[in-house]
Amino acid sequence: MTSRIPVVTAAESAARDRAAIDAGTPSRALMQRAGAAAAAEIARRYGDRLRGGVAVHAGPGNNGGDGWVVAAALRRWGATVRAALHGADEPKTDDARYERARALADGTLDAPTGSEAVVVDGVLGTGARGAPAPFAAAAVERMHVARASGAVVVALDVPTGLDATTGENFDPHTVRADLTLTFGTLKRGLLVARGHAGTIAVVDIGLGEAPNDVGPVLSGAADVARLAPALDAAAHKGTRGKIAIVGGAAGMAGATLLSAEAALRSGAGMARVVVAPESVPVAQTALREALASPWPTDDAALAHTVTEWADVVVLGPGLGRDDAARALAERVLAAWRGPVVLDADAVTMFAGDTARLGTLLRGRPALLTPHPLELSRLAGLSLDEILARRFDVGRELAATLGASVLLKGVPTVISDEHATLVSATGTPALATAGSGDVLTGIAAALLVHANADARATERGAAAAWIHGRAGEIATARRGGVRGTTLRDVLGALSDAWRGDAARAPYPVLAELPAVPG
Ligand SMILES: NC(=O)C1=CN([C@@H]2O[C@H](COP(=O)(O)OP(=O)(O)OC[C@H]3O[C@@H](n4cnc5c(N)ncnc54)[C@H](O)[C@@H]3O)[C@@H](O)[C@H]2O)[C@@H](O)CC1
Ligand SMILES: Nc1ncnc2c1ncn2[C@@H]1O[C@H](COP(=O)(O)OP(=O)(O)O)[C@@H](O)[C@H]1O
Ligand SMILES: [K+]
The missing domain is CATH 3.40.50.10260 (YjeF N-terminal domain)
Structure with a gap:
């Protein structure tokens, strides 16, 4: 080891x-x-x-x-x-x-x-x-x-x-x-x-x-390999995990589709985007592998498309933050008690209301994936304070939130009360709209596809590592950051998952590549 x-x-x-x-x-x-x-x-x-x-x-x-x-x-x-x-x-x-x-x-x-x-x-x-x-x-x-x-x-x-x-x-x-x-x-x-x-x-x-304390430790390829075993030879689409992605207000369906594609490229068997009614036709043509359903208007529809269908629920990509979005988020979180990933608008809509969010999330694997501004709004701290305390703030909030906190950035810091993991893969090719939605989809897949005893924090750290590694591979293939798109990053996920990068010999314990400009 x-x-x-x-x-x-x-x-x-x-x-x-x-x-x-x-x-x-x-x-x-x-x-x-x-x-x-x-x-x-x-x-x-x-x-x-x-x-x-x-x-x-x-x-x-x-x-x-x-x-x-x-x-x-x-x-x-x-x-x-x-x-x-x-x-x-x-x-x-x-x-x-x-x-x-x-x-x-x-x-x-x-x-x-x-x-x-x-x-x-x-x-x-x-x-x-x-x-x-x-x-x-x-x-x-x-x-x-x-x-x-x-x-x-x-x-x-x-x-x-x-x-x-x-x-x-x-x-x-x-x-x-x-x-x-x-x-x-x-x-x-x-x-x-x-x-x-x-x-x-x-x-x-x-x-x-x-020492065995809660101080941050670096995540690496070996951690991902240990966490995510090979898929079963006899797997079928039902056993590979069903991911419901709730978001996609009018004009923002793309966010859910990026999450869905990333989940499907990370081992999930089925993905369903649950989006505004007017987004449904577009979602179905844009990603043929995914199912698309409108936001549920009653409990039967909620059960059919989300709570009785999914293994993991993602809430947030392109969801919007108006009252209707908040009401939908509360309904989903109350009715669905299984693993969740909360991203983007679903984080921001609980700004200043961390206690309520903690009540909704507690008692299940839950992962929040804010960027620094989203965490600053949620926690009521200034952006400068979040950045200055980026290695510690997630751990401090995790108890109130009843969730693991994945604070995106350079580096990404993933924590709960017991551990803090740091993922330092990636290039500025990932600094582009929709990149966070890709990460969310990878994380959702890992909430199904990982050793049963792995905590949400470890699964989140593995997702961040894979996301960043796919960014590195895509950037190298394109020969630089300019010209590399999220499409390339999605395409590089298969190589990132193979995880066969050469290791430097001893006494180098870990190596992080120079970041290309
Ligand atoms: N403590 C240990 O046992 C080990 C230390 N190691 C090395 O020692 C380093 C730490 O050594 P030190 O604690 O002596 O510190 P440094 O060598 O980093 O710096 C201390 C010296 O720099 C001066 N200084 C501090 N701030 C300055 C500034 N802004 N402008 C100009 N001068 C400034 C101080 O007055 C002092 O003379 C590590 O980074 C590592 O390279 C390694 O040899 C491994 C073991
Ligand atoms: N310069 C960079 N180097 C490495 N990773 C980055 C860089 N910029 C952004 N990322 C990663 O890309 C993702 C961006 O997510 P986010 O800010 O939520 O984007 P969006 O909301 O547009 O999807 C995060 O995972 C972040 O860590
Ligand atoms: K030096």
Whole structure:
């Protein structure tokens, strides 16, 4: 089983390092593991470039210490290494001083010339506070110039000038890395500021398994594979799950159809869109695989099209938010007590009324899939507050809501009271109208198609991972974000579900690709 990768603040990262030190691993051993693993990754990925020389920019703290270990290791390997200490005459920590002395004991290291093909950013890591001071900003500028003339920039732990906790950057004084090698844990800020981090590789330094708390952990391909078993050879359309999607006010039937198609491409056997009467003919011609029914006007129709037919009900895509929509939502949620996914308008219509929503949802698998603005309206918090607390706010709300909360974005955070999972797949190709409806359909299918003991939170996380992965595959196929449409994303779902992407070798525990622009 792959280990759980904690998604941490700078303080939590330092605390996990300290715990390993208290348990008997000397801090210098951690630094040597970090630096040695980083050097090995640089040699593996950029072996050809190393002939063009390596520049190591080291800061005064332990991030600089990692840099000195890298410098010594790559020199032993045979590269021409140049290095500079910034911000102090001597490193400020014992470990960093020791590693610098060791690197220099093998021979002096000249200052970088700016012509090196590989640049290592060891200026600031998780100990950085606020905007880079002038010495650090000057080092960042040198790295920008080198990159503009063709060097690759490798950030150790965190790109300098990026807040490891919040992802706040201090451009132009923040490094833009091609590769970030982050040690032992995945820093939250890297997931928020993907554009600065480049490819992110989490490198093992022997910190051990994440403590069994409710802190966020990264979701990966292995989690999806574990959750969603192969479909039964003797399956028929009835056993593969029936999804009813209630939404589709006049002019918005497309939202339900995107959900329906995504559900059908994610294992569901049947999908029915339940839409405004005038949307029915259009829905039937647009997606022949789906059934289409009008919004039920009486209990018999509600039973026939939804409560006695479905295995999972999706409420919200294109539903609208007027009184009639709210009344329909309340009727459906009262009559249907099985698994539900609530999206879009069905979330917003309960703005400021989380207690009522909790009463309706409690006691069954329920997943809410808001984007940050929808969650801000629902919870009565400002959008800034939602974004600033995106890793925690869902967990705090889950109890009141009686549901798992999947907060969409970069990254997507899925939580209940007991666990928080983070899905970091995707590209800006997904930043397009209807993308959320596709995610909703995948999530609905997973509420049927997953191991019985899987919680709604895990199913939601798997849906977010698949959705993002399909976005990555579609973007790669089209050769970029521009020109990639949701149709391509739907078409890539089969490849996303196959989940056969190659894994990086140890000591990389997880790797997230650079996000294409
Ligand atoms: N603590 C440990 O045991 C380990 C730490 N490791 C490395 O150590 C890093 C953390 O080291 P530190 O806590 O020493 O912190 P950093 O090396 O990230 O930064 C601390 C230094 O930067 C200065 N500084 C802070 N904010 C600044 C700003 N805005 N502008 C300019 N200078 C600023 C501080 O005065 C201090 O000298 C990690 O990111 C990681 O790279 C790794 O070696 C693994 C083990
Ligand atoms: N830049 C991006 N990178 C990765 N995923 C993204 C990006 N932009 C949007 N997404 C994903 O696309 C989906 C958009 O959903 P949403 O905002 O509800 O769109 P809509 O309401 O138009 O369907 C979410 O799952 C979100 O996480
Ligand atoms: K750094």
